Amino acid sequence: MKSAPDTVTSETSPKPRQESGKTTYTKPLLQGRKRIKYHILAIIWALAALWFWAWWLHPDHILPGARYWVVTFALSWLFILQILLIVVSRRAVVPALDPPNPDDVRVAMIVTKTPSEPFSLVRKTLEAMLAQTYPHDTWLADEDPQPETIAWCKAHGVKISTRKDRPDYHRQSWPRRTRCKEGNLAYFYDHYGYDQYDFVSQFDADHVPRPTYLEEIMRGFADPEVGYVSAPSICGANADESWAARTRLHTEAGFHGIFQCGYAGTLTPMCIGSHYAVRTKALKQVGGLGPELAEDHSTTMIMSAGGWKGVHAFDAIAMGDGPATVSDLCTQEFQWSRSLVSLLLFHTPRYFQDLPRRLRYQFVLCQLLYPIIAGVMVVFYFVPIVAVLFDIRYADVTYPQFILHITAPTLAMIAFSVSLKRDGFYRPKDGRVWSWEKALFPALQWPWVLWGCLMAVRDRVFGGFVDFRITPKGEAVDIKLPLRVVLPYVGLALGCFIPVIMVDFLQDAAGFYLLTFISGFAYLVVVIVIVVRHIRDHQIGFGRALRTLAPQMAMIPLLVTLATASLYLRGMDGLYALSSGLGKYQFVKVQYVVSGAGLRGRGAPVHYQFVSPWQDE
Numbered sequence: 235m236k237s238a239p240d241t242v243t244s245e246t247s248p249k250p251r252q253e254s255g256k257t258t259y260t261k262p263l264l265q266g267r268k269r270i271k272y273h274i275l276a277i278i279w280a281l282a283a284l285w286f287w288a289w290w291l292h293p294d295h296i297l298p299g300a301r302y303w304v305v306t307f308a309l310s311w312l313f314i315l316q317i318l319l320i321v322v323s324r325r326a327v328v329p330a331l332d333p334p335n336p337d338d339v340r341v342a343m344i345v346t347k348t349p350s351e352p353f354s355l356v357r358k359t360l361e362a363m364l365a366q367t368y369p370h371d372t373w374l375a376d377e378d379p380q381p382e383t384i385a386w387c388k389a390h391g392v393k394i395s396t397r398k399d400r401p402d403y404h405r406q407s408w409p410r411r412t413r414c415k416e417g418n419l420a421y422f423y424d425h426y427g428y429d430q431y432d433f434v435s436q437f438d439a440d441h442v443p444r445p446t447y448l449e450e451i452m453r454g455f456a457d458p459e460v461g462y463v464s465a466p467s468i469c470g471a472n473a474d475e476s477w478a479a480r481t482r483l484h485t486e487a488g489f490h491g492i493f494q495c496g497y498a499g500t501l502t503p504m505c506i507g508s509h510y511a512v513r514t515k516a517l518k519q520v521g522g523l524g525p526e527l528a529e530d531h532s533t534t535m536i537m538s539a540g541g542w543k544g545v546h547a548f549d550a551i552a553m554g555d556g557p558a559t560v561s562d563l564c565t566q567e568f569q570w571s572r573s574l575v576s577l578l579l580f581h582t583p584r585y586f587q588d589l590p591r592r593l594r595y596q597f598v599l600c601q602l603l604y605p606i607i608a609g610v611m612v613v614f615y616f617v618p619i620v621a622v623l624f625d626i627r628y629a630d631v632t633y634p635q636f637i638l639h640i641t642a643p644t645l646a647m648i649a650f651s652v653s654l655k656r657d658g659f660y661r662p663k664d665g666r667v668w669s670w671e672k673a674l675f676p677a678l679q680w681p682w683v684l685w686g687c688l689m690a691v692r693d694r695v696f697g698g699f700v701d702f703r704i705t706p707k708g709e710a711v712d713i714k715l716p717l718r719v720v721l722p723y724v725g726l727a728l729g730c731f732i733p734v735i736m737v738d739f740l741q742d743a744a745g746f747y748l749l750t751f752i753s754g755f756a757y758l759v760v761v762i763v764i765v766v767r768h769i770r771d772h773q774i775g776f777g778r779a780l781r782t783l784a785p786q787m788a789m790i791p792l793l794v795t796l797a798t799a800s801l802y803l804r805g806m807d808g809l810y811a812l813s814s815g816l817g818k819y820q821f822v823k824v825q826y827v828v829s830g831a832g833l834r835g836r837g838a839p840v841h842y843q844f845v846s847p848w849q850d851e
Contacts, residue, residue: 259457260545263326263495268657275650276320282642283313289639295630305628308613311606316647319488322496323654328548333452336369340430343448344373344395345437346418353383356439360392362552363437368448371431375418397421408525415507416529420522428518435511440471441554443509450550451511461516461542462534466490466661467506469556477671477767478563479556484672487665492654494546501596502538503546505530508554516542525581527573532581535597539588548661560764561719564682571604571686572693578602579694605687611680615726618753621746622733633745633812677760681722715768717785723760724789730754731793734800740807748808751800758793765790 264272289295290309296302343363347356356374363372374387375395387394397403403421404412411417419436427434435451437443447465454463467490470483490506497503507530517523517533520540524532534544557563578601586594617628629636651667654660666672731754734747765786769779779787 259329259331259460260327260498261330262499263328263492263548263659264324269324271653272324272650275646275653276324279316279320279643279646279650282646283316286639286643287313289635290629290631297627297630301626301628304613305617308610308617311610313643316643319493319647320650322500323488323492323659324496325499326492326495326659327499327545328495329453329456329545331453331456333368333449334455339452339455340432341368341370341435341448341452342373342427342431342433343370343435343437343443344375344419344422344427345439346415347374347376347439348418349378351439353380353386357386359437359439359442360387360390362442362444362447364390364392365445366443366448367445368452370435370448373422373426375422377418393426395422395426409522411525414527414529416523416525423514423517423522428514431514433511433513434517435509437509437552438507438554441467441508441552442471443550443552447550447552450547454545454547455511455513457543457545459543460545461513461520461537461540462505462544463511463547463550464494464503464505464534464544465509465511465547465550465552466494467508467554468551468662469508469554470662471553472555472558475771476556476558477763477771478558478560480669480671481563481675481678483556483662484666484669485675487660487662488651488654491548491661491665492659495548497596498544498546502534502544502593504600505534505544509552511547512537513542516540526577527569528577531574531600532577535577535582535585535589538590538593538597539585551661559713559715560678560768561714561716563678564719567679567682568686568689571608571683572690573686574601574604575687575690576693579690604683608680608684608687611676612684615729615753618746618750619730619733621743622737622740622750625740625743627742632814674760674763677723677756681726713768713772715764715783715786720761720764720786720789723757723764724793727754727757727761727793728796730757731796731800734804735796744807744811745814746808747800747804748812751797751804751808754800755797758797761789761793 262269290306343366345356345359345363347353360372360374363370371393372391373393373395374383376383377396378398379387379394379396384394386392397418400421403410403417405417406412408414408416410420415438423434433452433455435448451463451465454460467486468483469479473479473483494503507528510530512533516537520536520542523529524534524536526532537544557566578598582597582601586598589597621627648667655663655665655667730750734750734754740747765783768774769783774782
């Protein structure tokens with residue numbers, strides 16, 4: 235490949251489209267009938283959402299004190315997420331031009347490897363790089379290359395970059411930090427990347443690109459103002475074997491597809507660390523890769539503060555591994571939340587003023603995303619428990635009324651999401667709108683996110699070095715199920731069942747008996763799935779399971795017993811209270827004891843009976 239200017243001219247690529255005298259390098263993803271369809275779906279959702287909020291915010295429904303507004307905050311966050319999806323998705327754009335002529339640009343693909351990652355894992359990625367349709371040089375950034383690795387790379391024309399025995403690239407803090415991908419890649423860029431290449435596409439060890447990956451990535455660099463190109467981070471190579479991998483794979487399918495394209499059309503797309511590409515001129519200008527474990531996010535922020543744009547390569551597909559175990563999933567959520575909040579507390583103030591105004595809000599929101607998720611989930615967890623403990627309500631509405639009004643925007647959003655999937659806008663394309671793994675993900679995620687956020691705050695207050703655990707991949711996967719992974723969910727389930735069992739004679743909040751039980755039951759399901767799927771997926775015999783997983787297994791009958799007791803003692807109380815407001819359609823009839831019988835006191839009902847709403851009086 236020849237040395238060439240950093241920008242692409244009309245001689246090296248098709249002539250850019252002209253709109254009102256302005257060169258456009260992207261095109262809308264939604265066009266024609268599809269664009270009209272999504273406008274209609276957005277209007278339907280907006281009308282349904284307005285109907286809900288007009289009802290919820292009615293003065294007659296507001297109770298005194300802060301409790302109504304706490305619940306309103308949590309509900310509003312759910313709607314804000316839906317607004318973002320609808321608004322951003324409808325502005326989605328993709329690169330419109332062919333990639334630059336490979337004779338006129340210098341391009342490299344590089345994959346990072348740590349000592350804990352087996353070469354058999356990295357070899358698949360290197361072989362896929364060598365099979366690319368777009369010419370380039372292939373590199374391996376190996377922390378400690380072994381003789382067999384060196385021999386294989388030499389035989390296949392793969393170049394090696396290593397920071398071994400370079401203490402200046404093993405610093406305890408950013409830049410060039412030890413035990414971080416940033417330090418590994420910094421050595422490559424300082425010694426090879428900046429001087430020898432115009433564009434570099436970088437990969438984690440397990441992400442295997444399709445043959446046209448680099449060609450799709452390079453389309454984005456036709457725009458001379460683009461400093462980086464993001465791509466869908468699809469962690470589904472082990473989805474058939476790992477239910478933990480499927481939780482995030484299904485949850486993030488919309489984000490890695492049309493939502494990132496929407497970011498490109500409204501704000502700026504986010505680099506995802508598993509793989510993305512940079513213009514070396516831009517990266518050198520802003521000072522190199524960003525800090526923290528979340529170097530992908532910080533690099534995006536630094537590039538944006540330096541005046542560079544980003545674009546999303548919608549069809550640049552590389553498949554990598556998701557978390558092999560639920561333990562790995564929890565570790566990732568903890569580390570990512572800790573890292574993003576650390577960015578906000580330590581580094582963002584340095585770049586905030588240099589960011590375009592609209593991007594300031596985007597990056598702060600992204601860095602606050604984990605704390606908000608944790609805060610909202612804490613609210614949703616404690617709302618029914620507090621109601622049972624203190625016999626309070628949060629709004630002067632009935633449960634049937636709430637279900638009726640919340641159902642309309644929910645169905646409208648489901649229709650919007652189903653349409654996105656059917657039109658092929660998810661990445662992966664077969665990502666699920668609904669699955670049991672996706673349903674469990676919020677409950678699995680938030681305790682570790684909360685802990686990560688708290689640890690980031692502690693780091694800011696007290697200082698200290700934060701080390702990171704590299705998620706094992708391939709042959710290095712550890713199949714253990716530590717008790718500490720299960721205990722948070724056991725505690726959350728107990729926190730629901732015990733108040734339901736212990737608290738009697740609720741006057742105003744009896745319906746929260748059942749809602750608290752449902753919350754506890756959800757965490758019981760999480761515990762059962764974690765333990766049972768671990769035994770099943772790793773083919774652990776019953777005898778071995780009793781020896782190695784006795785405490786984890788013992789939690790299941792304990793929680794099932796408490797769940798059964800809470801449902802037996804309070805189930806009908808809760809069901810009767812929740813069904814009030816159905817009028818003639820109420821399906822639970824209550825009978826009171828004879829006055830003075832003193833069986834339960836307070837004149838409370840002692841017998842419930844299911845009745846047909848259509849039976850004659």
